[in-house]
Amino acid sequence: MEHAPWSKNGHPVAAYWNMGCPNANAAFAELIRVSRRDMRARCVMQLASERARHVFLPFAGWLVAAKVDPDGARQIVDFVLPGDVFDPATASTAIAAVDVAAVDNVQLAMIPRKAWHGYLETHHAAWALSVRQTAAGYGRMAERMLRLGKSSAETRIAYAICELCLRADPFGLVADRAFHLPLTQQVLGEYVGLSSVHVNRTIRAMARAGVLDYHGQLEVIIHDLAALAAMAQIDPAELRAAIIPSPG
Amino acid sequence: MEHAPWSKNGHPVAAYWNMGCPNANAAFAELIRVSRRDMRARCVMQLASERARHVFLPFAGWLVAAKVDPDGARQIVDFVLPGDVFDPATASTAIAAVDVAAVDNVQLAMIPRKAWHGYLETHHAAWALSVRQTAAGYGRMAERMLRLGKSSAETRIAYAICELCLRADPFGLVADRAFHLPLTQQVLGEYVGLSSVHVNRTIRAMARAGVLDYHGQLEVIIHDLAALAAMAQIDPAELRAAIIPSPG
DNA sequence: CGGCAGTTTGATGCCCGTCAATAGTGGTGG
DNA sequence: CCACCACTATTGACGGGCATCAAACTGCCG
Structure with missing residues (x-):
């Protein structure tokens, strides 16, 4: 071909x-x-x-x-x-x-x-795609606003990692898999509303607790998915349904 | 008729x-x-x-x-x-x-x-309405996320008041006009990500500074629109264009 | 090797959440 | 009319989480 x-x-x-x-x-x-x-x-x-x-x-x-x-x-x-x-x-x-x-x-x-x-x-057929994309974007923003408003730094960062790994990787959110997020800690902070210093402290603590590993510009490996999901206050399958446009 | x-x-x-x-x-x-x-x-x-x-x-x-x-x-x-x-x-x-x-x-x-x-x-004609509504909602959420992320309590509340007065009143955001927002301070806090106690302190300080008056369940009168817009970090006309669906 | 961008860690301070108590305010029934 | 209640608004005291400032440390590229 x-x-x-x-x-x-x-x-x-x-x-x-x-x-x-x-x-x-x-x-x-x-x-x-x-x-x-x-x-x-x-x-x-x-x-x-x-x-x-x-x-x-x-x-x-x-x-x-x-x-x-x-x-x-x-x-x-x-x-x-x-x-x-x-x-x-x-x-x-x-x-x-x-x-x-x-x-x-x-x-x-x-x-x-x-x-x-x-x-x-x-x-006409393309409208369905457009509508799905819009709905997915709305779902993502609603979830993110929930965390921006009231959640701790740990929850915000755990959620951001879950969301971005889900979206970036067709295999979804699974443990012990390397995800590449092309972000500096500074950029991640601009996403979740935290200073880059506090992003560092928080993600570092998560690594020390054995929840995940990372290095360089956010090559992330999740070790304890259950703990990460709990921090993020999500259910992986449910989040996927809410924010990923369904292919159908 | x-x-x-x-x-x-x-x-x-x-x-x-x-x-x-x-x-x-x-x-x-x-x-x-x-x-x-x-x-x-x-x-x-x-x-x-x-x-x-x-x-x-x-x-x-x-x-x-x-x-x-x-x-x-x-x-x-x-x-x-x-x-x-x-x-x-x-x-x-x-x-x-x-x-x-x-x-x-x-x-x-x-x-x-x-x-x-x-x-x-x-x-087909109704699509345009649907698209405008969606775009307006997206614009509102983008503006609000900007404030939820990094802004002070004063900015968040000033912005919320500007946004809601704009949307609630066909005359737009003008000084010395009474706006009725059917909200308790508790609900306003849930909107901007603050505790009701801090909403009270902040809005009270704004009233003492002569920027606005309010009473009861948010009957608001704006006295100094320029000061309020500065706190909210907006330009009223520009915000209107960004978040109100145009009738056309 | 130097320079630069990003990461890491410490020290300090302030904004805002929480707890608690008081004072309005409106609605309901006696 | 007043007593009573639930709800909301207001104010004070206190503590913690996160921003900010500052200073090493790392890795990468020319």
């Missing part, structure tokens, strides 16, 4: 996005092909409160949706992972709600919003 | 939701008429992680979307106000991400999700 120009390592885009309709898939592949880009780590692709021009579909590497407050502190609102579809638009749909930037080196499609919405209107 | 059975005080539902298409409006009015309900304050209509059966459209009174953590503390994820359309579904679309409950006495339509999605498929 020949590799399409928008495939990577023999891993075609179709493995991430499937509309369940040949016509829709073909038109989608063409959209992707035309708007394919490469971005280096830290590259900013969209600024909040500027005109929202694109919908973002990464297929290698992570993006962040973030906001910066007047003091310069950054709060990460959500990560955008390969297979996601992210539209940064707000209520007045021309304006972006958040900054969008690359976490590490990223390969993605930046589809102009007009073209994307035209595609959705033409290809 | 005769009042339709689903109108209230001569204030027809059409003032809240307009699909911009007579057919779609007529079918919508019928949906509303059939699924109209009254609910008393504190009544719970949906539990998180149970099957999501309805889409909620209040036209008098407020709803909350909330989650309860294992210790019994409640985090309010969003308020649902008259004119909103709220679908509590998650990524596996049959399950609800959040509890839905009435804040005060509420008149609303609870449309079965199947009927609602059938309606959206039949009446």
Whole structure:
């Protein structure tokens, strides 16, 4: 089988996005092909409160949706992972709600919003995908707000690790498996609302307690999944159902 | 003009939701008429992680979307106000991400999700409304997460007041106008992630500083809008564009 | 080797949660 | 009308968790 120009390592885009309709898939592949880009780590692709021009579909590497407050502190609102579809638009749909930037080196499609919405209107089958993606994003934010509001640093970090391992790895959240999260402790802190110093203390304590191991820029191995889930106040299977868009 | 059975005080539902298409409006009015309900304050209509059966459209009174953590503390994820359309579904679309409950006495339509999605498929014009509502909800949650993560109690509360006054009052965020927010300080605390005691201290300090007045269950009058906006770290016009669904 | 970005650890202080007690406020029944 | 109750608001005292400042330590790359 020949590799399409928008495939990577023999891993075609179709493995991430499937509309369940040949016509829709073909038109989608063409959209992707035309708007394919490469971005280096830290590259900013969209600024909040500027005109929202694109919908973002990464297929290698992570993006962040973030906001910066007047003091310069950054709060990460959500990560955008390969297979996601992210539209940064707000209520007045021309304006972006958040900054969008690359976490590490990223390969993605930046589809102009007009073209994307035209595609959705033409290809009814793609609506289901869009709706699932939106619902998954909402579920993630609801879970995360619960922890941002009232939980301890330990709960927030345990939850973030569970969420990101679930999303990053098709095998799900299992023990004794290495997960790679392309994050510094600083970035993880911006996600969970903690200083990088306190992220370090907390994750270090978890490692000393034997719950997990990590090294470098967050190569994580979970040893005691039950303990981690308890800290995060989740049930792995239930969380998966709530935040991972179902392929169906 | 005769009042339709689903109108209230001569204030027809059409003032809240307009699909911009007579057919779609007529079918919508019928949906509303059939699924109209009254609910008393504190009544719970949906539990998180149970099957999501309805889409909620209040036209008098407020709803909350909330989650309860294992210790019994409640985090309010969003308020649902008259004119909103709220679908509590998650990524596996049959399950609800959040509890839905009435804040005060509420008149609303609870449309079965199947009927609602059938309606959206039949009446293309209504998609735009649905998309705007979703985008507005996303914008609100992004703004709120920014404050939940890193901001002081003063900023969180000032922001919550700005957001809710904007959403609750068609005249927008203006000085020396009385806004009624049907919330106790306890509930406001569950929204911004603070204890009711600290909500009291903070809002009291704001009143003493002459920024606003309030009494009873949050009848608020803003005296110094500029100071309040500075505390909330917002620009009123910009915030409005980000979180209020545009009528167009 | 030096430089830089990230990690690790210690010391200090403040914001906000918790506990506790008092004072309103509205609703209900006598 | 008043007594009584539940609920909410208000204020004080105290303690802990996390931010902040600062200083080594690590690993990586040129």
